[in-house]
Amino acid sequence: MTLCDTSSRRLAPRAAARRTIEQHKKRVVENEILFRDVNERLKGVSEGFGDVLPEFDIICECGDAACTQRISMTLDEYEQLRADAKQFAVRPGHEFLDIETIVGDHGGYLVVRKDAGRAAELARESDPRAAQ
Numbered sequence: 001m002t003l004c005d006t007s008s009r010r011l012a013p014r015a016a017a018r019r020t021i022e023q024h025k026k027r028v029v030e031n032e033i034l035f036r037d038v039n040e041r042l043k044g045v046s047e048g049f050g051d052v053l054p055e056f057d058i059i060c061e062c063g064d065a066a067c068t069q070r071i072s073m074t075l076d077e078y079e080q081l082r083a084d085a086k087q088f089a090v091r092p093g094h095e096f097l098d099i100e101t102i103v104g105d106h107g108g109y110l111v112v113r114k115d116a117g118r119a120a121e122l123a124r125e126s127d128p129r130a131a132q
Contacts, residue, residue, distance in 0.1 A: 022118075025099050028063030029119045032088050033126045035061040039089075040128050043078055060109075062094035069094075071109040085127035086114040 039058040057070040058078065069091050073081075081087050088100070089109050095102055096112075099119040104111035114120040124130070 025096075025119060026122070028096050028099060029114065029122045031063045031065045032061050033123065034065075035059050036088060036126075037128055039078075040082075043075070058089060060091045060094055061088040062090040063096050064094065067091075067094065073106070073109070077106070081111060082129060084113065085130065086120050086123045088112050088114075088123075 039061065042056065042058055055072045055074050056078075057072050060067050060069040060071055071089050071091065073089070081089055087103070088111070090112055091108075092105075092110055095110060099117075100112040100114050102110050103113045114123045
């Protein structure tokens with residue numbers, strides 16, 4: 001066995017770890033996108049009530065597929081959030097700072113924006129409002 005063969009074997013676990021990290025990041029973004037889609041439907045239901053409901057609840061849009069925590073906001077706040085396809089509303093402590101940055105703190109929830117890279121691309125590409 002040559003020295004090159006040995007070094008390539010040492011790199012294989014690192015490459016596998018990088019793939020695992022990238023898969024994790026992708027899964028987090030896909031979960032956030034799913035929650036955004038659900039919240040778009042909740043917004044539609046809330047709009048049906050007009051002035052009766054000044055605030056409505058959405059599901060936390062964090063990357064944890066098991067999270068079901070609620071976030072209350074006005075329709076105007078929701079529209080501001082959705083103005084940027086890379087933004088998501090999460091409960092404090094639910095942010096994934098390896099793929100997103102906190103850009104707003106509204107007390108009961110944070111607004112996070114996907115950082116440049118594949119996470120931001122996925123968020124933009126899957127924006128349900130892009131086709132409107």
